Amino acid sequence: MRDEMKPTLSVICLAYNHEKFIRQALDGFVMQKTNFPFEVIIHDDASTDKTPEIIREYEAKYPDIIKPIYQKENQWSKGANIIKEFLYPKVRGKYVALCEGDDYWTDENKLQKQVDYLDAHPEMSICFHPVKVIWEDKSQSEYIFPTVSDRFNKNVLTLEDLLKRNFIQTNSVVYRWCLKGKEYLFPDEILPGDWFLHLLHAQNGKIGFLVDVMAVYRRHSGGIWCGAGVTDDWFLKSAIPHLKFYQEVERQFNADKSADIEQMMRQATDVFICHQEWDKLKKILMIFPEKFTKIITADNHTKDIEKYFKKYKKYYKMTKILIGIIIILSICLILK
Numbered sequence: 001m002r003d004e005m006k007p008t009l010s011v012i013c014l015a016y017n018h019e020k021f022i023r024q025a026l027d028g029f030v031m032q033k034t035n036f037p038f039e040v041i042i043h044d045d046a047s048t049d050k051t052p053e054i055i056r057e058y059e060a061k062y063p064d065i066i067k068p069i070y071q072k073e074n075q076w077s078k079g080a081n082i083i084k085e086f087l088y089p090k091v092r093g094k095y096v097a098l099c100e101g102d103d104y105w106t107d108e109n110k111l112q113k114q115v116d117y118l119d120a121h122p123e124m125s126i127c128f129h130p131v132k133v134i135w136e137d138k139s140q141s142e143y144i145f146p147t148v149s150d151r152f153n154k155n156v157l158t159l160e161d162l163l164k165r166n167f168i169q170t171n172s173v174v175y176r177w178c179l180k181g182k183e184y185l186f187p188d189e190i191l192p193g194d195w196f197l198h199l200l201h202a203q204n205g206k207i208g209f210l211v212d213v214m215a216v217y218r219r220h221s222g223g224i225w226c227g228a229g230v231t232d233d234w235f236l237k238s239a240i241p242h243l244k245f246y247q248e249v250e251r252q253f254n255a256d257k258s259a260d261i262e263q264m265m266r267q268a269t270d271v272f273i274c275h276q277e278w279d280k281l282k283k284i285l286m287i288f289p290e291k292f293t294k295i296i297t298a299d300n301h302t303k304d305i306e307k308y309f310k311k312y313k314k315y316y317k318m319t320k321i322l323i324g325i326i327i328i329l330s331i332c333l334i335l336k
Helices: 022-030 051-061 082-090 110-120 159-164 193-202 232-253 258-274 278-287 289-296 299-311 313-335
Strands: 009-015 038-044 066-070 095-098 124-128 131-135 143-145 174-176 206-209 215-219
Touching: 009 022, 009 082, 022 038, 022 051, 022 066, 038 051, 038 082, 051 066, 066 082, 095 110, 110 124, 110 174, 124 193, 159 193, 159 232, 174 193, 193 206, 193 232, 232 258, 232 278, 258 278, 258 289, 278 289, 278 313, 289 313
Parallel strands: 009 038, 009 095, 038 066, 124 206, 131 215
Antiparallel strands: 095 174, 124 174, 131 143
């Protein structure tokens, strides 16, 4: 490939302190055998380990493929939407593939197979395949995702299927890219971002599944989805962005996610009260006033809250204020 050639496909890769893993990801990129040019836009968010050095090594060896973005200061900690601000505007390809710096591809023909499929099926906007899921600490057995039941026993799926659950692993997807000049459609401060990106593309066509296992998804303690929906630490970091995800899904896709919102809100409220995260409770109240009022005043949940109130007596005044706000809000909603 020559640098001036416009790539047919752009790979988007996020990296941060992935020194232990990044070589496998990069090797999976540069080994791809294609009859079309492709680029890898890799963003290093000011890693404090040797991740940038390793990326520079590959950049020097494969300048036509590896197109890095090096940050001098960590942008995630500043609240930046990295993919929306720094990566999406750089995309030049007709197609886009995703792979984070701690995952990797195992099939040298992966991109060719997926592009061939999308070229042959113009009605498809997404192509994906199964991946092997492994635990870095070997604490659990590896498995293949998605299962047949995860994808509703189908090889061709729709937006309606994807709204029910996310059956597309991030490093398996190739999109017929639809966000060129429309990056604003992707919201800020949501998790999971990949699921939302799948949904945006599924609006434009069907979703095709290839049976070949062509990538590995690695689970480890540093991953953002470690302990998802289970540990207090995950709820403290990710519950509010996850609630915002459901809110945006309802807004942009006219889907009913009230059951998911209420379940997540109940769990998050318990954790926030237990850890005295009053600002986070207030934030939920501001985002979902009606749903939060319903949950906080429900009999089964009130008992849980009272239990925590008794346990943390020194926060009694603060809890009274919170209850007062909720009561006033409830009255206003009723009068409205």
